[in-house]
Amino acid sequence: MSIDDTITHDLHAFGAAHGHPRAAAPEPALRGHQPATSSERTALAVQRSATRLRVERLGPTHARRMARAVTGVAAVIAMAGLYDFLTDPAVSIEPAFNILGVLVLLAIVYLITRAVSARRFRRRFVRARRDGLEETYAAKARERVERLDGWSTGLAVFGLSCVVPFLAALYVCEPGWSGDYPPIAEAVFGMHTLRTCALVSIVPALLLGSAVTGGRGERRAWLRYLESPLALAVALGLAVIAFGVAISAAERSTMETMSAAGKLGRAVLAQVAITSLAAWTALRLRRGELARIGLSPAGRAT
Amino acid sequence: MDTTRFERLLAPHHDAALAFARCLCRSRADGDDLFQIALVRALDHLDGLRDETAFKSWLYRIIVTSHHNSVRRSFWRRLVPFSDHEPPASADDAIDEALGGAQRAARALSTLPAAQREAIILFEIEGWTVEQIASVQSCSVSAVKSRLARGRERLRHVYLHRLGGEALAALPAPEGSV
Numbered sequence: 001m002s003i004d005d006t007i008t009h010d011l012h013a014f015g016a017a018h019g020h021p022r023a024a025a026p027e028p029a030l031r032g033h034q035p036a037t038s039s040e041r042t043a044l045a046v047q048r049s050a051t052r053l054r055v056e057r058l059g060p061t062h063a064r065r066m067a068r069a070v071t072g073v074a075a076v077i078a079m080a081g082l083y084d085f086l087t088d089p090a091v092s093i094e095p096a097f098n099i100l101g102v103l104v105l106l107a108i109v110y111l112i113t114r115a116v117s118a119r120r121f122r123r124r125f126v127r128a129r130r131d132g133l134e135e136t137y138a139a140k141a142r143e144r145v146e147r148l149d150g151w152s153t154g155l156a157v158f159g160l161s162c163v164v165p166f167l168a169a170l171y172v173c174e175p176g177w178s179g180d181y182p183p184i185a186e187a188v189f190g191m192h193t194l195r196t197c198a199l200v201s202i203v204p205a206l207l208l209g210s211a212v213t214g215g216r217g218e219r220r221a222w223l224r225y226l227e228s229p230l231a232l233a234v235a236l237g238l239a240v241i242a243f244g245v246a247i248s249a250a251e252r253s254t255m256e257t258m259s260a261a262g263k264l265g266r267a268v269l270a271q272v273a274i275t276s277l278a279a280w281t282a283l284r285l286r287r288g289e290l291a292r293i294g295l296s297p298a299g300r301a302t
Numbered sequence: 303m304d305t306t307r308f309e310r311l312l313a314p315h316h317d318a319a320l321a322f323a324r325c326l327c328r329s330r331a332d333g334d335d336l337f338q339i340a341l342v343r344a345l346d347h348l349d350g351l352r353d354e355t356a357f358k359s360w361l362y363r364i365i366v367t368s369h370h371n372s373v374r375r376s377f378w379r380r381l382v383p384f385s386d387h388e389p390p391a392s393a394d395d396a397i398d399e400a401l402g403g404a405q406r407a408a409r410a411l412s413t414l415p416a417a418q419r420e421a422i423i424l425f426e427i428e429g430w431t432v433e434q435i436a437s438v439q440s441c442s443v444s445a446v447k448s449r450l451a452r453g454r455e456r457l458r459h460v461y462l463h464r465l466g467g468e469a470l471a472a473l474p475a476p477e478g479s480v
Contacts, residue, residue, distance in 0.1 A: 003458055003461055003462060004454075004458070006403075006461065007407070007410075007454070007457050007458065007461060008426065009403055010403035010404065010406050010407035010410075011407050011422070011423075011426045011427055012426075012427065013402065013403035013404040013407065014325065014403070014404040014407035014408055014411070014427070015321065015325060015423075015427035015428075016404070017404040018321045018324035018325050018330070018333065019317060019320065019321045019324065038313070038316060038317055039313060041316060041317070041320075042309055042312050042313045042316040043309060045312070045316060045320075045337075045338070045341055046305050046308055046309045046312060046341070046345070047305070048338060048341075049308075049338060049341035049342045049344075049345050050303060050305045050345060052338065052342045053303060053342045053345050053346055054303075056342065
């Protein structure tokens with residue numbers, strides 16, 4: 001018997017030991033806990049794969065939702081802290097540095113939260129697979145993702161509503177943009193006090209979060225309107241009006257003569273526009289996610 | 303995801319594909335993992351499969367790609383040793399007279415690069431043609447022939463110099479061997 005014959009014989013024995021159908025049938029002891037018939041084995045394998053695929057599709061969505069919720073909170077905290085700091089007359093404002101600082105801080109928070117959340121999700125699934133609890137984990141993961149829906153939408157909208165006017169205010173402080181920093185900056189800062197942001201944005205943000213929790217949002221007509229292109233156009237129109245009026249008032253130096261109610265009205269108008277834009281963005285992101293995890297935006301599970 | 307269609311397509315090839323995945327890996331557990339990863343990927347991309355008659359080669363291509371990815375990943379895993387990580391099999395182990403044919407082949411195959419191992423298993427165990435292997439490995443026919451020749455040469459070398467091939471060759475031919 002040549003060495004080539006031995007190799008060929010060994011390879012066939014190797015194939016048989018791994019249950020290859022062309023080779024001899026595997027020993028019963030090697031079959032482990034597999035079902036006896038081929039069709040049962042196939043059905044079981046497909047079922048496991050489908051469960052795993054469902055969980056794997058949920059993983060990135062879970063991580064992104066968690067990251068959006070945490071970044072929303074971070075945006076509110078950053079805005080609150082820096083707003084007090086920057087409106088202090090004793091502090092010299094460095095607009096570009098602060099815009100970049102806020103953006104980098106929020107990006108870092110988002111990326112770290114997403115990475116940590118994805119890792120924890122994967123590790124939990126590996127543990128569940130080891131314990132044979134894949135189906136249970138898939139159901140729990142789905143529940144968790146649906147529960148996060150409301151938080152991720154509401155907090156993201158609130159965070160964006162707070163941070164966008166803040167960054168806009170910093171932007172108009174750039175000498176290159178305004179050319180005449182104090183009146184315009186005062187106009188924009190005057191419009192967007194923290195109180196206005198909180199009062200105008202937090203209520204709709206929380207309402208929105210509550211409305212979409214658990215997939216209830218798909219049946220509400222007003223939510224469908226909020227994520228339509230028409231809502232985007234209306235929000236952009238409101239934003240242009242609010243900021244245009246504010247800037248022209250600042251240029252005509254009528255800020256001082258404007259009544260408190262007038263200032264508040266303009267501030268509320270601008271904040272409504274920004275909140276609508278934030279809601280539109282968050283809902284569009286959510287729509288893409290629902291399609292990815294197997295929930296159609298127009299209804300429940302497909 | 304269309305699990306019914308996937309199950310119907312997979313049923314005739316399930317056992318062979320599972321055996322192929324197990325043959326590619328060093329242990330049955332790793333092979334089962336590889337097979338499941340490949341099935342998940344296949345199920346995920348099932349909509350992209352236009353020609354159902356090509357399902358078998360499509361599935362095997364996914365298994366081969368998943369195997370390459372796992373080999374690449376295990377390179378990084380080697381840099382960070384874990385206590386419960388399975389030590390890689392080595393053909394430099396002392397000659398074990400009690401080794402069965404399957405174990406000898408497993409040890410010898412573990413010394414081959416992934417592409418050669420896949421080609422040898424598909425050709426020798428699965429009985430695929432060189433053209434079919436070329437389509438699964440996404441390479442030319444001559445590349446497959448080269449892999450088969452080099453793989454066979456490497457196996458011969460391992461058998462002769464590391465697994466006591468001289469002694470094996472002197473054994474009488476086993477029953478049913480070619």
